[in-house]
Amino acid sequence: MRFRKPNRGDIRNRKSFLLFPKKIQEETRWFEMAEWEEQYKPRLETGIRMRQDICMGWVPTRWLY
Numbered sequence: 899m900r901f902r903k904p905n906r907g908d909i910r911n912r913k914s915f916l917l918f919p920k921k922i923q924e925e926t927r928w929f930e931m932a933e934w935e936e937q938y939k940p941r942l943e944t945g946i947r948m949r950q951d952i953c954m955g956w957v958p959t960r961w962l963y
Contacts, residue, residue, distance in 0.1 A: 904938040906954065911935055911962060922958045933962040 912934055919928040941955040 904956075906939060908938040909935060909959075910938075910956070912958075920958070922961055925961060927961070935959050935962055 914932065916928045916930055916932050919926050920932070920934075922934055935958070936956040937959050938954060939957055940953045941957060
């Protein structure tokens, strides 16, 4: 099995049944099959400088129709 650590700015698409509400931008969806785009970027917007690899994560950016 090969695992590649994502780089800053990488994009992936996710598809799942939303049992619980999920909000992206100003739109909330739930109880439906949905597809959305996620980007690997800093999750926390703080003024404190932390190690970049700790704060990085997949952040939903937009719904795909």
